[in-house]
Amino acid sequence: DQQVKQNSPSLSVQEGRISILNCDYTNSMFDYFLWYKKYPAEGPTFLISISSIKDKNEDGRFTVFLNKSAKHLSLHIVPSQPGDSAVYFCAASVQGGSEKLVFGKGTKLTVNP
């Protein structure tokens, strides 16, 4: 049973436009959510996180939105750059993030120049 779902395996956007990556979860015990970026032949790199006590967190071009009632979160990248082309993983945890992570299958983002 997939507790964290990323239903779009791929997304393509034009440089300068907004990229929106979506993630749904089923476990209501999750209270901490993270986004990772992964380039080929590299390990995942932490991007941004959000606690369930918040509904938004920003870091530069990256914003994560959390809708607890819908068990949905999204990552917005504005403006998108070709260097953002990578696979993005959504992950969730309990106990404020101090426990193991449960990952989605990832969304491959391609930003076209």
Add this chain to the structure above:
Amino acid sequence: SAVISQKPSRDICQRGTSLTIQCQVDSQVTMMFWYRQQPGQSLTLIATANQGSEATYESGFVIDKFPISRPNLTFSTLTVSNMSPEDSSIYLCSVLGREGGGYGYTFGSGTRLTVV
């Protein structure tokens, strides 16, 4: 955040053999995590390695198949034993740290294993 060195970066192995993957962290950490990413799948936790105690394995993973060592607070190994083609995956080690005011996990660069 911690810096993790993981090796080998890739290997091609014969079925029935074993491969040991090493993970070195540049700081002392209590818990280290081993993940597997099968082709087209998400990252799945294999086990949590605590220094001074036996590793804790997730459902579907057993110590005989994936023995783990954790001799000190900066180093761990994962062995993939008696390999079959189904073990072809990317294996990653990870440590918990602080990122952006909250928790975050730092990953090694991964070991791409192909079993033939």
